[in-house]
Amino acid sequence: MTRTPRTTARPTSPVGRAVAHAHSARSPLPPAAHRGPGVPAAAGGAPGAVRKTVLPGGLRVVTQSVPDVRSATFGIWARVGSRDETPALGGATHYLEHLLFKGTKRRSALDISAEIDAVGGEMNAFTAKEFTCYYARVLDTDLPLAIDVVCDMLTGSLIRSEDVEAERGVVLEEIAMTEDDPGDCVHDLFAKTMLGDSPLGRPVLGTNETVNALTRDRIARFYRRHYDPTHLVVAAAGNLDHDTVVRQVREAFEQAGAPADTDAEPVGPRTGSRRIRTAGRVDLLGRDTEQAHVVLGVPGLSRTDERRWALEVLSAALGGGMSSRLFQEVREKRGLAYSVYSYTSGFADCGLFGVYVGCRPNLVHDVLKICRDEIDHVAEHGLDDEEMRRAVGQLAGSTVLGLEDTGALMNHIGKGELCWGEQLSVDDMLARISAVTPDDVRSVAREILGQRPSLSVIGPLTDRQSARLDEAVA
Template sequence: MTSDPQITTLDNGLRIATDPMPGLRTASVGVWVGAGARVEPAEINGVAHFLEHMAFKGTKRRSARHIAEEIEAVGGLLNAYTSRENTAYYAKVMADDLPLALDIIADILQNSTFDPQELERERGVILQEIGECHDTPDDVIYDRFQEVAYPGQAMGRPVLGTVDTVRDMPRDAIRDFMAKRYAGENMVLCAAGGLDHEQFAQLAAEKFQNLGPAQETDNPRAVYRGGEYREARDSEQVHLLMGFEGPSFEGQDYYTAGVLSALFGGGMSSRLFQSIREERGLVYSIYSFSSTFADSGMFGLYAGTSEKDVAELIPVVTDEICALADTLTEVEISRAIAQSKASLLMSRESTNSRSDQLGNQMLAHGHPVSEADQLKALDAVDHDALTAMARRVFASPLSLAAIGPLSQLESYERISDRLRLN
């Protein structure tokens, strides 16, 4: 199942990309919009996510209930997500029901009514979502981490918005955001699974006739800064995030950072897991990550530990960070590359993953990135590239976020000094 994606561009600028998987009886279809939290004005932070919710709350032809009933009547699944850079609306259905899924998605993205009563109900739902996130430290800490990495910028604001911005969000702000951002040239329609490209593209051309031109496409550049956030809570665990500036998703550095993360804290054989959990028992959960954006990125690690162990944890973590560039071995490099390649290939067996990858690649690069090119890029990662990446990443300013009982957590300055002095 390694067919090449096919692309058709409509006159209104909408790009249609498909990844046929011959023999499959299911298909995934969705629209990816280049409009996430990073393009929101501060006073309407959360509008992209609010719009995502409202798209399912009724159109000129369907009520919210009818939308749910139609897709579930054929055993399908309909969902959406909002990230800092994109918003996606997608469905998974039996291949024969692909026209229905396409019709529903086209309807909610062109004909939503934003009924005032539905809007007020959904406002309450989102406020509950924000409250639930606040009550879950290992969720909210990522928002705080993003804020200190990109202070005073849309990239640093929470995807959900805040209680104040959501409570005060006017209906017109949601409608205007859609009018300005949801246009053909800023959207990609993707499908993967049991489908024929030409038939799908022809149907899509009929369904997406009402897309207007984009009124606004600016995307303020993200500038990584670093800093700290601390919130003392009476809880069992200290939730800790430490991060640095990483690469964007352009070029070979994206793959190098991914392999470095797999090696450093990507599994049970990784350095962080073995050194900090297995050998010392200082944490239950610890892992590293590489988050990439169009023009910036972060490389970091998360750890959950007890109040009494955090004082021992920090020196061990900083020692591991500082030693990484000079102690890489060919065995662990090979293992990390194998992990990365296996993860890629396993994801290729899912129609949802294929359509999601295709949508994000089209928005990021303007074209699909083939499986062969991705495997080639992973094979090109070597000792020298990983060493250079580790030195570059860990030389940048520290971003630190911590929530929990923090009496034993060293100061930001002391932790930064440890990173410089090792």
């Protein structure tokens, strides 16, 4: 169903990125960044506090009222992603996301899209490694319609055999589209380099082989197992009333026959203690491209690690903006690349830190040497006072400015409940960023950047160039 490419905002979290699908002609809502949960200020009026209700059956409903806007965004988050798939089910989460748009007992696929289009709304979904989200953004007066349509999709999908077969070709085309974009595909390669043949290391989309092997019955069983109300979070933000949203959601789920077990408890955030031990590994995928696409990276921090704030400041200074070390050294001073950035990617139990560069193939080794020099310098010395000031300011500003609409508010309160089980106010977030000290950054830089890196490359490198790649991770 994709009509536009994925829309991962860089340099946030390409490895942990979601796969977004445009089920309307408008651009899809970007997936939530890897930073912690937040409740930011929204354009048009100060938002109220986040309110939460747990319905019988374990369904959580979180809302945030922004009374001075005329829009509202409604979403349902499912605690299921590609890391929940067995090798034989590779791509099932994403395939299922497509199928929930294909029709319910009450609506055809055309009805689903036409009802939202008729009120000028936007409807979409995205699949990530640890969650899936379906949402609609509409005028505040049309919020009841959005609630009814999205809830109907999540609870009443038919998952018919004919739809599974028809959509298979669409999913395969999406895989082909991704493979045609080496700047995107290299991040999947990097995940494989770092995480191997594990659920987190495999691509969200699956492969041609796994998608072709998926049957209607397998997908339907996956749906029933993972779309239980205890695994779902409903999130809404905008000009709304919490109690009204709760009532409408309750009615929609009751109409669908959802269980109302008063003893059911919501499933909490994921936990674990997975460690990434990959070091010095080099993966090269030969492609006849004009550029070589490179990711140099190391194990990072999980999304619940409190040191993530210091790592974010470090990433902002190293490769997060036009004044960053990597941008200045690689692009501004030497003109060796157009795109260069660093990023963090946090999962429930582990994380990654990477540096991406796209450059001409004959410049790969020069670029990698500069990146290693800058990484090693920061690992040994940390940041100077001016870099700290800029990085803290950039991170604080981008955190707030990137969240000033009802879609972003819905995204963050939903992900906050699903992934952290808590909400942080914007003031709390800014306080944590401002509290990061040079010693904090120096410590996390020494620990994270001091590790031996691994490398993923896609491009037309010669045998001689390929043989020299080990130098970058030595």
